[in-house]
Amino acid sequence: MRVALVSGASRGIGEAIARALHGKGYRVGLLARDEGRLQALAAELGEGALAFPGDVRSLADWQRAVAGLLQAYGRLDLLVNNAGIGLQKPISELSEEELRQVLDVNLVGPFLGLKAALPALLASKGTVVNIGSLAGKNAFKGGAAYNASKFGLLGLMGAAMLELREEGVRVVNILPGSVDTGFAGNAVGASWKLSPLDVAQAVLFAAEMPERALVSEMELRPTHTAPKGG
Numbered sequence: 617m618r619v620a621l622v623s624g625a626s627r628g629i630g631e632a633i634a635r636a637l638h639g640k641g642y643r644v645g646l647l648a649r650d651e652g653r654l655q656a657l658a659a660e661l662g663e664g665a666l667a668f669p670g671d672v673r674s675l676a677d678w679q680r681a682v683a684g685l686l687q688a689y690g691r692l693d694l695l696v697n698n699a700g701i702g703l704q705k706p707i708s709e710l711s712e713e714e715l716r717q718v719l720d721v722n723l724v725g726p727f728l729g730l731k732a733a734l735p736a737l738l739a740s741k742g743t744v745v746n747i748g749s750l751a752g753k754n755a756f757k758g759g760a761a762y763n764a765s766k767f768g769l770l771g772l773m774g775a776a777m778l779e780l781r782e783e784g785v786r787v788v789n790i791l792p793g794s795v796d797t798g799f800a801g802n803a804v805g806a807s808w809k810l811s812p813l814d815v816a817q818a819v820l821f822a823a824e825m826p827e828r829a830l831v832s833e834m835e836l837r838p839t840h841t842a843p844k845g846g
């Protein structure tokens with residue numbers, strides 16, 4: 617039996633990852649703030665899915681989810697740090713509060729998830745998959761807060777990867793380009809973008825590698841670029 621905890625599982629990429637893992641036989645813990653959506657997804661998936669309403673900025677919420685999974689299933693094999701928010705604003709308009717908010721969710725959140733899950737992952741020789749972004753390598757105008765958070769995530773988790781591999785815990789960074797979700801108020805339905813299912817497939821690929829193989833970083837781009845004017 618393998619057990620996973622997925623943050624940001626209430627919609628978008630996280631929901632697709634949770635569904636894919638459950639479909640492969642993982643027991644899944646779902647973490648996000650929207651309790652209604654989490655409970656509905658857990659009920660739909662049925663046996664082997666548990667909802668843990670919570671905020672990734674709270675260590676206590678992470679600890680509650682990890683403890684709940686250990687109590688229910690006795691182990692944790694996979695942490696997926698997926699929850700994230702977007703914000704596009706030029707520096708001249710970006711407030712300190714907005715910068716801190718994006719860093720708190722996208723950078724401190726995954727750190728807290730790793731802290732909460734680490735004892736269980738060391739015990740299971742488990743895997744951490746972080747959903748970064750190509751915006752973690754390429755800055756763009758208006759991207760100061762988001763770029764900082766995703767560049768930071770790569771640094772944080774790059775160090776964690778080097779530290780934890782010796783102890784049998786694999787840390788994986790997946791860097792998608794544009795994915796067709798409602799992220800940051802985007803309209804859904806752009807066929808040129810990646811599907812959330814593509815990111816879920818990448819997570820499964822990395823997680824299911826033989827124990828000796830560590831996919832430390834994966835860039836996942838849409839094959840086509842955005843059509844002109846859209």
Ligand SMILES: NC(=O)c1ccc[n+]([C@@H]2O[C@H](COP(=O)([O-])OP(=O)(O)OC[C@H]3O[C@@H](n4cnc5c(N)ncnc54)[C@H](OP(=O)(O)O)[C@@H]3O)[C@@H](O)[C@H]2O)c1
Nearest residue numbers: 624626627628629648649650671672699700794795797799
């Ligand atoms: N869509 C893209 O083009 C794209 C590209 C590259 C990378 N990414 C990354 O992929 C990840 C998922 O994005 P998405 O496209 O699936 O966006 P989404 O549809 O907006 O989903 C974001 C998820 O994060 C959760 N979340 C946000 N703040 C949270 C908080 N404080 N605590 C707990 N959960 C929180 C949301 O749940 P609640 O609101 O219920 O809490 C939701 O489940 C993000 O890290 C994003 O940066 C997205």
